[in-house]
Amino acid sequence: MRYLFLLLLFINPLQAEKLVPSLSSHRVVITPNFTGTDLVLYGLIERDGQSIGRGSGYDIVIVMRGENETITIREKSRQFGFWLNEGRLTLPPVPNALSIYANRPLKDIADFDQRTPHMMGLDSLLPQLGNDPSRLALLRLQQEKGLYTQNENGVVFLTPQWFRTRLRLTSNIPTGQYRVDVYLLTGGVMVARGETAFEVVKTGIEAFISREAKQHSWIYGLITAFIAALSGLLGFLIFRRD
Amino acid sequence: LQLYLPLAELSLDIFLLLALGLGVGFIAGLFGVGGGFLLTPLIILIGVPPAIAVGTVTAQITASSASGFLAYHRRGAVDIQMALVLLSGSILGSLLGVLLFRKLNATGHLDIVIAFGFTLLLGFIGITLLKESLNALFNKNRPLVKRAHRGLMQGLPFKMRFKKAKLYISVIPVILVGFGIGVLGAILGIGGGFLLVPALIYIIRMPTQLVLGTTLFLTLVSMAITTILQAGLNQSVDILLALPLIFGGVIGAQFGARLSFIMKGEWLRLLLGVILLLVALKFLSGLVLTPADPFSLWKGLK
Numbered sequence: 001m002r003y004l005f006l007l008l009l010f011i012n013p014l015q016a017e018k019l020v021p022s023l024s025s026h027r028v029v030i031t032p033n034f035t036g037t038d039l040v041l042y043g044l045i046e047r048d049g050q051s052i053g054r055g056s057g058y059d060i061v062i063v064m065r066g067e068n069e070t071i072t073i074r075e076k077s078r079q080f081g082f083w084l085n086e087g088r089l090t091l092p093p094v095p096n097a098l099s100i101y102a103n104r105p106l107k108d109i110a111d112f113d114q115r116t117p118h119m120m121g122l123d124s125l126l127p128q129l130g131n132d133p134s135r136l137a138l139l140r141l142q143q144e145k146g147l148y149t150q151n152e153n154g155v156v157f158l159t160p161q162w163f164r165t166r167l168r169l170t171s172n173i174p175t176g177q178y179r180v181d182v183y184l185l186t187g188g189v190m191v192a193r194g195e196t197a198f199e200v201v202k203t204g205i206e207a208f209i210s211r212e213a214k215q216h217s218w219i220y221g222l223i224t225a226f227i228a229a230l231s232g233l234l235g236f237l238i239f240r241r242d
Numbered sequence: 243l244q245l246y247l248p249l250a251e252l253s254l255d256i257f258l259l260l261a262l263g264l265g266v267g268f269i270a271g272l273f274g275v276g277g278g279f280l281l282t283p284l285i286i287l288i289g290v291p292p293a294i295a296v297g298t299v300t301a302q303i304t305a306s307s308a309s310g311f312l313a314y315h316r317r318g319a320v321d322i323q324m325a326l327v328l329l330s331g332s333i334l335g336s337l338l339g340v341l342l343f344r345k346l347n348a349t350g351h352l353d354i355v356i357a358f359g360f361t362l363l364l365g366f367i368g369i370t371l372l373k374e375s376l377n378a379l380f381n382k383n384r385p386l387v388k389r390a391h392r393g394l395m396q397g398l399p400f401k402m403r404f405k406k407a408k409l410y411i412s413v414i415p416v417i418l419v420g421f422g423i424g425v426l427g428a429i430l431g432i433g434g435g436f437l438l439v440p441a442l443i444y445i446i447r448m449p450t451q452l453v454l455g456t457t458l459f460l461t462l463v464s465m466a467i468t469t470i471l472q473a474g475l476n477q478s479v480d481i482l483l484a485l486p487l488i489f490g491g492v493i494g495a496q497f498g499a500r501l502s503f504i505m506k507g508e509w510l511r512l513l514l515g516v517i518l519l520l521v522a523l524k525f526l527s528g529l530v531l532t533p534a535d536p537f538s539l540w541k542g543l544k
């Protein structure tokens with residue numbers, strides 16, 4: 001992607017803008033009372049003499065995505081009067097979280113064909129599946145969980161060359177690495193891009209528990225059973241009536 | 243106050259969890275049952291994934307049966323020998339149940355099997371309790387329970403003498419009863435006390451005063467083993483979810499047990515029957531009503 005941008009620069013000497021994004025934090029820590037958080041992204045559009053005098057204004061599209069994962073969609077159907085999971089389809093890998101922010105409706109910013117290669121818009125996810133029910137279900141279910149979002153007035157221009165976005169991270173945000181791509185468009189064409197990243201990590205007791213539960217699952221189980229039995233013993237000792 | 247549950251991967255209000263533990267513990271103490279059959283469906287209803295709910299409740303039942311067992315043990319009302327024979331069946335049952343659980347979870351049928359299991363089990367027990375208590379309340383002349391004929395059980399081989407229970411019977415039905423409880427416990431996340439108590443009374447014909455203590459001992463050991471198996475094989479036991487449930491449950495059970503000395507047995511059974519039927523109906527409606535969204539999303543499956 002970075003090379004593509006350099007290539008474009010080389011081909012079109014008019015593309016002289018540069019994007020400088022800055023994220024308020026590069027590490028989000030999930031604590032026991034984590035209920036979601038916001039990251040603030042500021043961006044500066046640097047221009048030189050060549051870019052002055054563009055006909056149309058600037059548009060910004062921001063694509064925030066988590067790690068890819070494999071998802072299976074199951075469909076319930078009625079069998080003998082009961083609703084059972086029968087149909088299933090495993091989709092190609094998709095991001096476990098995907099948020100799109102723009103300063104105005106995406107369809108006004110650029111054509112679908114211009115946006116799709118850069119995932120500018122939820123409609124750019126798995127376009128090869130078209131209106132397949134499993135693709136629609138993925139988009140619908142992930143949006144219901146708040147993991148896929150699209151906010152078409154989430155980018156605010158503070159000055160013509162300075163913008164701000166609030167990246168909303170919900171309480172169920174998956175842990176892992178996140179990539180944030182910032183695209184500058186004008187007249188329906190991408191003219192510059194910038195990239196930044198952050199990570200979401202569990203910490204303290206949560207990180208310890210989920211790591212132990214997965215890596216040393218048998219010892220974890222043994223200790224859990226022991227703690228449970230011990231709590232019962234304590235309850236008995238505290239409440240017994242002699 | 244939100245508590246982030248590392249394995250369930252969501253945040254829940256810690257006071258809601260304490261209240262649920264307290265409420266279920268109260269009912270459990272009131273009726274002398276474990277309460278897993280109520281706790282598992284309730285925490286599924288508040289958003290915990292069914293697999294994590296089932297796995298975690300086994301830890302909660304371990305705790306509540308431990309304190310119950312100790313109380314009976316002090317009065318000498320536990321037949322350890324009978325419990326150990328039951329246990330040999332129930333360990334095999336738990337192992338099979340946990341493996342089955344794993345298989346069903348991978349094929350996407352676990353939620354439906356859990357819903358079916360609860361509908362049938364709770365519906366059946368609920369109706370039985372309701373009928374029995376209504377009969378006792380409004381039809382006082384009728385004899386209580388007809389004793390089943392003895393012949394069938396006497397013919398079986400591998401007899402064993404149970405000194406404490408004063409029984410000389412075949413171990414086959416005892417092991418089979420244990421096995422069934424083990425399978426159900428692992429798949430549905432229930433201790434199975436409300437099944438084991440009638441089974442010990444009507445099938446094994448154990449003296450009634452030994453039944454509850456023996457049941458609690460079996461529940462303690464088999465649920466402790468199931469907890470280890472669920473954590474080891476399925477990574478489905480969330481200790482941060484278990485702790486508030488245990489804490490609330492242990493306290494609630496004390497109050498429930500105290501109230502049970504005051505309330506009349508028939509009314510208690512009537513009430514329990516109604517509660518069981520309501521939970522069964524809730525599960526049944528999930529199976530037969532048209533779902534809001536027939537599609538669901540499953541992670542990490544090929």
